[in-house]
Amino acid sequence: MGRSPCCEKAHTNKGAWTKEEDERLIAYIKANGEGCWRSLPKAASLLRCGKSCRLRWINYLRPDLKRGNFTEEEDELIIKLHSLLGNKWSLIAARLPGRTDNEIKNYWNTHIKRKLVSMGIDPATHRPLHEAQQNNSISFFKAGNNKVVEFAKREEGRNKSSSSSSSSSSNSSEKMLMWRRSEEEKTKWRCPDLNLELSISPPYEKKEDIFDYEVLNREPLIGLCFSCKLGVKNSSECKCGGVFLGFSRGVLDYRSLETN
């Protein structure tokens, strides 16, 4: 049952690639193109497993790779993307032409982590170190998210008990904004974590009725309504359609992250 194995593991080389192996792999891919890693080693007369060939090609031999040091701009972009995407190195690499996920991962672990720590920023949470220690891994976002849920429940209860008052429902987003502002006063705005759970979402539709322009325009996640900023999925309070950097209603929409 099942497919036949791609290679005999007992007869494959391991460790560093030789120049000759590299040349064979390059020549084969130039002639036949990428893909079908399973059959490649045999066809290219390489004593390597397909997985190893793929890794060598993608991380080292590809002609479009940008070798050399990372620029300041790339540093900043990596940090920004990491704050949004976490350790999704392949997604981060997709936004940096000529860089591989492995390269970025290594660079993050050896350079950027240290750089952020020296700046007093926790590389895991992207928040000030003292704050991360105080919170002990409980993020502001989680607490904030719970508060939103509690708030919504309270509002729902009030709406039910005073259903005659038609204005209470329409006021809830305003109340939420007021609560939000009071929270801001306390926290001085910290970048929320984002919900990275993937889901299929409808195509992006531009909504004119953006929630509170004034707040959006002075906060980092410009274009997202309050509930989306807090990562609340499918919130009835959502006024923006929830699309920012590929996040649809607080959920990552891969289609909008595709590069040209």
Add this chain to the structure above:
DNA sequence: AATTAAGGCAACCGCCGAAGA
């Protein structure tokens, strides 16, 4: 000059979802 520690990076490992048999 010899030894040790730290840094950097290529490659491997193990897991997961998709898909073939």
Add this chain to the structure above:
DNA sequence: CTCTTCGGCGGTTGCCTTAAT
């Protein structure tokens, strides 16, 4: 429907180089 492999990913390892003592 089940079993197995493939392709892809993130985490980790281990070797090589450089810096410090």
